Amino acid sequence: MLTVAPDALRPWFTPERPGPLVFEHVARTGHGTVRVDRWPDPRVVIAELPSNLSLRGDPDYLPPADLAELTGFVDAPPEWLPALRASDPDVAPWNRLIAVLPDTAATPTPAPDVRLLTGDDASALAGLSAESGWIAQTWGGVPGMLAAGVARGVVVDGQIAAIAVPFYLGGTYEDIGVVTEPGHRRKGLSTACAGALIADIRARGHVPTWSTSPDNTGSRGVAARLGFVHVRDDVLYALRTPVPTS
Numbered sequence: 264m265l266t267v268a269p270d271a272l273r274p275w276f277t278p279e280r281p282g283p284l285v286f287e288h289v290a291r292t293g294h295g296t297v298r299v300d301r302w303p304d305p306r307v308v309i310a311e312l313p314s315n316l317s318l319r320g321d322p323d324y325l326p327p328a329d330l331a332e333l334t335g336f337v338d339a340p341p342e343w344l345p346a347l348r349a350s351d352p353d354v355a356p357w358n359r360l361i362a363v364l365p366d367t368a369a370t371p372t373p374a375p376d377v378r379l380l381t382g383d384d385a386s387a388l389a390g391l392s393a394e395s396g397w398i399a400q401t402w403g404g405v406p407g408m409l410a411a412g413v414a415r416g417v418v419v420d421g422q423i424a425a426i427a428v429p430f431y432l433g434g435t436y437e438d439i440g441v442v443t444e445p446g447h448r449r450k451g452l453s454t455a456c457a458g459a460l461i462a463d464i465r466a467r468g469h470v471p472t473w474s475t476s477p478d479n480t481g482s483r484g485v486a487a488r489l490g491f492v493h494v495r496d497d498v499l500y501a502l503r504t505p506v507p508t509s
Contacts, residue, residue: 264298264309264329272297275308275319281472282361282497283338284431284438285317286310291432292411294403300324309333313400314504322346337500347500357476357506359497360483363436364461364471368490371458379463380414380426382406387418388426395442398426415459417452425452427460437464438472441485453485461489479509 269290276286286308289295295312299305300320307320314335318325322343330350336357337347347354380388388405391398402408414428424447430440439460443453464471473491475482 264300264307265302266296266298267302267305269297269310272299272305272308276310276317279433279435281363281436281470281494282359282438282474283315283317283336283499284433284436285312285315285338287433288312288401288431291434292402294401294407300326314397315401316502318343334503335501336504337502339500344500347502351503354503355501355506357499357501359474359499360477360493361495361497362473362475362486362491362493364473364489364491370462370465371489373459373462374455376417377415377455377459378418379412380409380416381412382409384416384418384423385409387421387423390422392444395426395444398428398430398440398442401430401440402428413463415456415463417447417456419447425456427453427456429460429464433469435470436472437467437469438474439464441482453481454488457485457489476507476509481509 269286279287286297289297289310289312298309300307306324310317316333316335316337318337318339327350330346399405399408402411408414408428414426416426417424423444425443427439427441429437431438439457441453441457461471473486475486
């Protein structure tokens with residue numbers, strides 16, 4: 264597979280829609296890679312971030328050895344499923360609910376303890392728990408997330424308590440990811456951080472979106488409180504990786 268600049272490949276991933284915007288995030292942030300089976304005239308395109316992939320094209324042109332190297336949550340049309348199953352017999356669907364914040368929904372008033380996180384907060388995030396570490400994956404890790412200046416968070420006693428970040432940054436949509444550390448849950452911090460991020464997203468002229476699983480009642484509750492409206496059901500394929508539990 265050949266790594267290429269993503270600009271010429273945008274038609275493979277249009278129209279942009281709410282959900283797993285792997286390609287758009289790679290193209291707009293420089294984090295991740297886009298690969299093809301050949302150039303020019305590719306037949307397969309892979310947009311890849313850590314543990315998150317989007318596959319397009321004809322799976323017959325992706326060599327099994329190359330497919331065997333892929334791991335994570337795969338966004339792909341249904342015709343890719345036989346190839347994914349051949350590569351990983353244990354591949355499993357991860358059902359997703361996709362929601363959008365309507366224009367009519369109010370922009371939350373930012374809570375006073377929620378602020379934009381910067382490089383000066385590196386020490387506060389050094390103790391981020393393993394279960395929360397995924398929040399920075401699409402930004403190349405915590406340093407990349409802080410350098411981008413896109414995360415809103417709450418710091419308590421010098422340690423991060425909650426973070427909201429555009430997990431996927433698109434040209435129209437930004438999909439929100441949010442975590443609250445175990446010792447600070449049930450205090451409304453996820454709602455507060457996500458609410459502050461909504462204001463940032465709208466200030467950029469983008470539409471906030473929310474992706475979660477049907478059994479994640481906590482995440483669904485936060486989305487409902489903020490006014491998100493379900494627009495479609497989706498599925499990712501967990502390739503050589505376990506399906507998360509709520």
